Amino acid sequence: MSDVLLALLVTVPLLTAIFPLLFGLRYENAGWPIALAGSLVVTAMASSLAWEIFTAPTEAGQRLVHEMAGYPAPYGIELVGDGLSALIALLIGVVSVAVLIYGRSTGPQTNAFYSGLLLLMGGLLGMTLTGDLFNLFVFLEIVGLVTYALVASDDSGMAAYGALKYLFLGTVGASLYLIGVGYLLVATGSLNMLDLQARIAELGYTDPLVQAAFGFILIGLMLKIAVFPLHTWQPDAYTYAPDTVSAYISALVSTTAAYALIRISFDVFTVDFFAANPLITDAVVLVASISIVVGSLLAAMQTEIKRVFAYSSVAQFGMIVVAIGLNSRTALLGAVIHLVGHGLMKATLFMGAGILSSAYGATTISDYAGLAKRSPITSGGLAVTGLALVGIPPSIGILGKWYIALGAVESGSWSVAIVIFISTLLTLTYVARIIETLYFNAPPEASHEEAAASESVDHVAAADSPVADGGHTNRVATERIVVVAVLAVSTVALFASVDLFTELLDPVFGRFFQ
Amino acid sequence: MIDFASLLTTDLVGLATTRHAYLLFVLLSTIGLYMLIANQNLVKKVIGVNMFQTGIFLFFITSAYRVGGRAPIVEGAGPYVSPLPQVIVLTAIVVGISLTAVGLALSIRLYNEYGTLRADALREVIGDE
Numbered sequence: 001m002s003d004v005l006l007a008l009l010v011t012v013p014l015l016t017a018i019f020p021l022l023f024g025l026r027y028e029n030a031g032w033p034i035a036l037a038g039s040l041v042v043t044a045m046a047s048s049l050a051w052e053i054f055t056a057p058t059e060a061g062q063r064l065v066h067e068m069a070g071y072p073a074p075y076g077i078e079l080v081g082d083g084l085s086a087l088i089a090l091l092i093g094v095v096s097v098a099v100l101i102y103g104r105s106t107g108p109q110t111n112a113f114y115s116g117l118l119l120l121m122g123g124l125l126g127m128t129l130t131g132d133l134f135n136l137f138v139f140l141e142i143v144g145l146v147t148y149a150l151v152a153s154d155d156s157g158m159a160a161y162g163a164l165k166y167l168f169l170g171t172v173g174a175s176l177y178l179i180g181v182g183y184l185l186v187a188t189g190s191l192n193m194l195d196l197q198a199r200i201a202e203l204g205y206t207d208p209l210v211q212a213a214f215g216f217i218l219i220g221l222m223l224k225i226a227v228f229p230l231h232t233w234q235p236d237a238y239t240y241a242p243d244t245v246s247a248y249i250s251a252l253v254s255t256t257a258a259y260a261l262i263r264i265s266f267d268v269f270t271v272d273f274f275a276a277n278p279l280i281t282d283a284v285v286l287v288a289s290i291s292i293v294v295g296s297l298l299a300a301m302q303t304e305i306k307r308v309f310a311y312s313s314v315a316q317f318g319m320i321v322v323a324i325g326l327n328s329r330t331a332l333l334g335a336v337i338h339l340v341g342h343g344l345m346k347a348t349l350f351m352g353a354g355i356l357s358s359a360y361g362a363t364t365i366s367d368y369a370g371l372a373k374r375s376p377i378t379s380g381g382l383a384v385t386g387l388a389l390v391g392i393p394p395s396i397g398i399l400g401k402w403y404i405a406l407g408a409v410e411s412g413s414w415s416v417a418i419v420i421f422i423s424t425l426l427t428l429t430y431v432a433r434i435i436e437t438l439y440f441n442a443p444p445e446a447s448h449e450e451a452a453a454s455e456s457v458d459h460v461a462a463a464d465s466p467v468a469d470g471g472h473t474n475r476v477a478t479e480r481i482v483v484v485a486v487l488a489v490s491t492v493a494l495f496a497s498v499d500l501f502t503e504l505l506d507p508v509f510g511r512f513f514q
Numbered sequence: 515m516i517d518f519a520s521l522l523t524t525d526l527v528g529l530a531t532t533r534h535a536y537l538l539f540v541l542l543s544t545i546g547l548y549m550l551i552a553n554q555n556l557v558k559k560v561i562g563v564n565m566f567q568t569g570i571f572l573f574f575i576t577s578a579y580r581v582g583g584r585a586p587i588v589e590g591a592g593p594y595v596s597p598l599p600q601v602i603v604l605t606a607i608v609v610g611i612s613l614t615a616v617g618l619a620l621s622i623r624l625y626n627e628y629g630t631l632r633a634d635a636l637r638e639v640i641g642d643e
Contacts, residue, residue, distance in 0.1 A: 138605060145612055157623070160624050163620055164621065167620065168550060175567055185574075
């Protein structure tokens with residue numbers, strides 16, 4: 001019954017995290033190869049885990065369990081791997097490799113940074129694989145702590161401000177989650193997810209203690225996911241962090257928190273809890289729907305490119321949370337696909353924005369005028385991924401949204417389907433604005449003349465236009481552009497993967513919706 | 515729905531005398547949370563977070579208590595208090611200390627950069643909406 005692969009997936013990155021610092025004492029550039037090796041190993045293990053579950057002939061083989069230190073289940077901590085967690089683990093591995101290749105020549109290149117990245121990877125994998133509620137809290141805090149440090153790894157004071165804001169709100173979120181876990185412990189005396197499922201059913205789903213516990217866990221994790229109105233930390237953290245870190249945390253940190261919410265909602269509280277508490281279910285749907293609309297509106301109002309993407313995450317995660325409240329198998333399938341798809345798309349968008357910002361200093365939408373001519377591949381990647389985010393087929397973006405909306409219609413929540421439609425239109429407005437500026441707006445006249453003039457005299461900085469340094473182009477390492485192009489293509493290619501998702505997730509959802 | 519009539523007839527005196535630790539948990543946590551929100555000084559915000567967490571630790575420890583229970587070091591005859599919440603609190607304290615350290619380190623960086631520890635002043639300088 002014991003599957004060592006699960007334990008290795010968590011411990012390998014955590015242990016590897018020591019080495020960049022250790023070898024850093026002797027070799028200055030030891031961090032990057034070690035971090036890359038670590039994340040490649042993790043990706044390989046996650047793939048083999050997913051393959052093992054995918055090809056398992058029996059129901060039992062599709063839910064792998066590892067008992068930590070050999071203590072049996074309700075007393076010891078167990079790690080659980082099923083289709084759902086294998087999928088998220090694979091996403092973590094792939095995004096880590098992509099971000100590391102992208103970050104080789106940019107971002108903070110200190111050894112401490114690479115140690116932090118590996119620690120974060122270990123924490124995220126721990127959150128994904130654990131089967132114990134308190135263990136989840138510990139990994140949640142490991143992820144939180146490392147994320148604060150990584151956001152602050154940019155040298156600016158603004159990064160420190162964003163990180164501190166994130167720290168305060170993130171800690172409150174994790175603490176509220178801990179209160180919820182405490183209530184469950186008092187009510188049932190257990191912390192193991194599967195054990196809790198049976199004990200809560202015994203206790204009754206309308207027990208006030210159980211209801212309060214779900215409330216605290218929900219609010220705590222929503223703070224971590226950054227659902228409106230609990231999102232205020234998120235735009236600052238994503239905007240002020242170094243580009244590499246923005247790409248990494250926007251793709252993975254909120255994603256894993258949302259995964260944890262799905263896991264707890266359906267594995268611990270189960271669908272019967274939602275059926276017994278219509279008020280809680282309605283509240284989840286209402287808050288998430290507001291988050292979808294307001295997030296999209298705020299994103300459409302921004303001028304700074306990283307903020308546009310940050311607010312757009314608020315809307316996309318609203319969609320995932322709404323699927324939890326909808327209580328439909330189709331919608332949940334959509335939520336999981338969207339979880340993976342959004343992770344890949346946001347990583348690509350932030351990486352693309354990072355390339356344009358380090359090449360041309362372009363950080364606002366108006367700075368993007370005419371850049372498509374100068375860097376066609378990056379702009380193409382941004383455009384393709386942006387359209388995928390809107391949900392233009394064929395892309396993974398449409399799959400997630402489609403199934404969530406379909407689930408909403410199936411369960412009779414027409415309002416949610418309409419909200420998703422409105423948000424799609426709003427997403428189109430800001431994505432179209434970016435694409436229009438990239439491809440069809442002529443670059444400001446001034447920068448042409450300056451580009452010519454800067455060959456002789458460097459008086460570019462004197463011009464008071466927003467693209468004052470438009471004449472300067474810093475060379476961008478080729479591998480950064482390649483990573484963006486590959487990821488952009490993958491968001492399109494994954495359109496064909498819906499059968500894989502269904503097959504991998506079927507046994508998990510079979511347990512969720514008995 | 516909440517039954518307000520039964521809420522009023524709850525024995526408040528009994529609650530205060532027998533469940534005072536839980537009241538203290540609520541009080542400590544809310545004071546901490548209020549401090550985090552209302553106080554503009556960054557260091558005091560960190561203290562607020564600490565108080566909030568300490569309240570939660572108190573809740574866990576209280577939930578483990580039993581009359582006449584001994585420390586859960588198993589030798590000789592029981593009864594023992596529940597060991598699980600104690601382990602949880604130990605771990606949570608470690609997490610809390612790390613958070614305080616990171617929070618204070620970031621506060622120092624902000625102070626060196628902007629010369630202030632007040633959140634409202636920082637918002638003004640950074641232009642945060």
